[in-house]
Amino acid sequence: MRVLVIEDEPGVAGFLTKGLREASYAVDLADNGIDGLHKAVTETYDAIVLDLMLPGKDGFSILREVRSREIRTPVICLTARDTVDDRIKGLDLGADDYLAKPFSYSELLARLRALMRRGHSLQPNPITIADLKVDVMARSVQRDDRRIDLSPTEYALLEYLARNAGQVMPRTMILEHVWDMNHDPMTNVIDVHINRLRKKVDNGFDPPLIHTIRGAGYVLRHDTT
Numbered sequence: 001m002r003v004l005v006i007e008d009e010p011g012v013a014g015f016l017t018k019g020l021r022e023a024s025y026a027v028d029l030a031d032n033g034i035d036g037l038h039k040a041v042t043e044t045y046d047a048i049v050l051d052l053m054l055p056g057k058d059g060f061s062i063l064r065e066v067r068s069r070e071i072r073t074p075v076i077c078l079t080a081r082d083t084v085d086d087r088i089k090g091l092d093l094g095a096d097d098y099l100a101k102p103f104s105y106s107e108l109l110a111r112l113r114a115l116m117r118r119g120h121s122l123q124p125n126p127i128t129i130a131d132l133k134v135d136v137m138a139r140s141v142q143r144d145d146r147r148i149d150l151s152p153t154e155y156a157l158l159e160y161l162a163r164n165a166g167q168v169m170p171r172t173m174i175l176e177h178v179w180d181m182n183h184d185p186m187t188n189v190i191d192v193h194i195n196r197l198r199k200k201v202d203n204g205f206d207p208p209l210i211h212t213i214r215g216a217g218y219v220l221r222h223d224t225t
């Protein structure tokens, strides 16, 4: 899951990006309104964390422009100005949630999870493919009742494939949702992580669930043939 953080205060921005990355999210950061709006309309995100008071362009204007372009990405507004008027204005403009500073990091994470769950409407938890269980709330993975330890990126990749189980996911889509803009697109980062995932999720188990579809991408599925 890939998150855009639009926040100009270095302390808050640093704390958010570090924390979200530790929780297996790919994070892009914009430290002003112009850059934030540009990223929001040109890149693909699963959620946007939007500060309201920003240099260049304020959060309300960004929200208005994003929604006017029919971009439905869930948005959580952050603000120091916790007034009812601001809250109503934000919600009217299409914000999905609102958090007043100072906020607790665990509350932000819980709200992000809730928003993304809504986006993936009614997906069961855990997601089960054959004997593989991906618990997206606990962020834990089991196969054949054995716990599998994954790095944050390996987990993010597996969760993305599990949420789209049965569908062949093109490499570009995987890159967009699992990696942030800090990766080098020329590297074989996906292949490397798919290989690591296979070692942990498929080696020693039967049948293999991670499949390479040549020229098309990757799919997580239980082939019964």
Ligand code: CA
Pocket (backbone or CB within 6 Å): 007, 008, 009, 051, 052, 053, 054
């Ligand atoms: Ca600010």
